Amino acid sequence: MTAEIIFASNKLGIINDDQLQSMLDKINLGKIISSKKTANGAMGQTMFVSSTEGAFVFKGNPLYTGQLVEEKFFVEELNRRTNVSVPIPYIIDNSQEIFGWSYSLMPRLQGEHLNSEHLKANLDLDDKFRIAELIAKTLSEFHTWKVNEFGELNTEKFDIIPFKDTYTLWLYNRIMFWLEDAKKYSKITSNDFDWVETLLDDSKEAFDDFSSPTFVMGDFKPGNFLIYSGDSGWEISGVFDFTNSYFADPISDLIKMITFNLDNNESEIAKHLVNVYCSKSEEKEDFKKRIKVHMLHQRVLDWGCAKAITMVTWDNELPFSQWVEAYTDSVASLLE
Structure with a gap:
């Protein structure tokens, strides 16, 4: 589950x-x-x-x-x-x-959430860059837990239950399922579907070639970790809530924090986060294709959830594909 x-x-x-x-x-x-x-x-x-x-x-x-x-x-x-x-x-x-x-x-761990009113009012640019580094290093540590199969945890034997077919098919089918679901609550056109399918097709080889699954937290966002300022400066004092964890592509764990930064007009912080995380990688082109799909995946979920709930925090009149494309283009540009 x-x-x-x-x-x-x-x-x-x-x-x-x-x-x-x-x-x-x-x-x-x-x-x-x-x-x-x-x-x-x-x-x-x-x-x-x-x-x-x-x-x-x-x-x-x-x-x-x-x-x-x-x-x-x-x-x-x-x-x-x-x-x-x-x-x-x-x-x-x-x-x-x-x-x-x-x-x-x-x-109960010490510290505050990054999106607390106190921190939003008091963090300066240097603080934000430091915290982005801490997030990148925390996720990098998580992703040192390497495994041989893509899948989820079997809570009876504590081994991995592999995804049906391939990881690529699992992820792509999941995106298309939630895109179809979003049609129940919003206008999703044939042009939107065409755009999604083109993006998926363009990235398929990058996913098919990826063969190094790791632990993925699945929900790394401001509400699930705490930070505090100690004697040596800012530190992440704890990470929690592993209900959505599984084993797959580690860069998917970057998406919620990148989105948080982009939505707060902090693209330079998002770029720093990605650069610190990816500093030891030579797969920039594959990263770019895969991270765009992971951004699409998250934004499909966010769009469908927001449109299904009457009380939402944002109101968007753009067609779905145009709205998502702004995010996929932004996340790809972080790797340039």
Whole structure:
């Protein structure tokens, strides 16, 4: 399930302090002091819990069987394989006696989200360049976890379930599926389909030739990592939420941060991020073709989601292909 697109949400619902205290008693983590729902948990599955033993993040009511198990696996493997800070220990209680569903508890990490109002108002250009470097290096560390197959995690045997057919077909079929889905909520014309198919055809050989899958976080964005300014300057204090992780093309992990920068008129920051990440690579042309498809993939999802929801954060009147092309051209130019 790790590579699936999840729009549904199993929210926590109403949780009382007696339940939380029962949880803390069960795992010997002191007496409850306070609790509150997290502001950045898009799936509504998380809350902060403070006790006499520390500060924690509580996550429950899994979206699918194995969600917490796979996240624990990824957290522990990344802790073992990299120097990136992740929420460890990651404790799971599979019983349903307290809340009616399984849950996990992990330490609350220090720092702020990059898109917090405080940081948006106080970061200068040098700060932003430094943070872009940290993001590039963090993703590079993630991507040192190399594997032999494209696919998703098998949460029973903890091996990889390969994608059906090839990675290229899996990715291309996924893009076309969500493009068709977007037609239900917006105007997608034959010209839009032609444009998408041309881009995919032009990049197919680059994907067919790519044979070095790695761990892919799948959702690296401001809401899923924290930064803080310590004695040696800015640092990433933690990365979390590995619900969408799988094994495929690592450069796909750059897309959400590039989009964040482009949407904030920070193309020079996006270029620095890409350059730092790609500094040791000699595959610039293949990178350019693949990253354009990954940008298309993300923008298809964003377009369909925005058009399907009445309360959206942006309103766009451009035809779909023109809107996406501005992003694919921009991301390709970052590699020049």
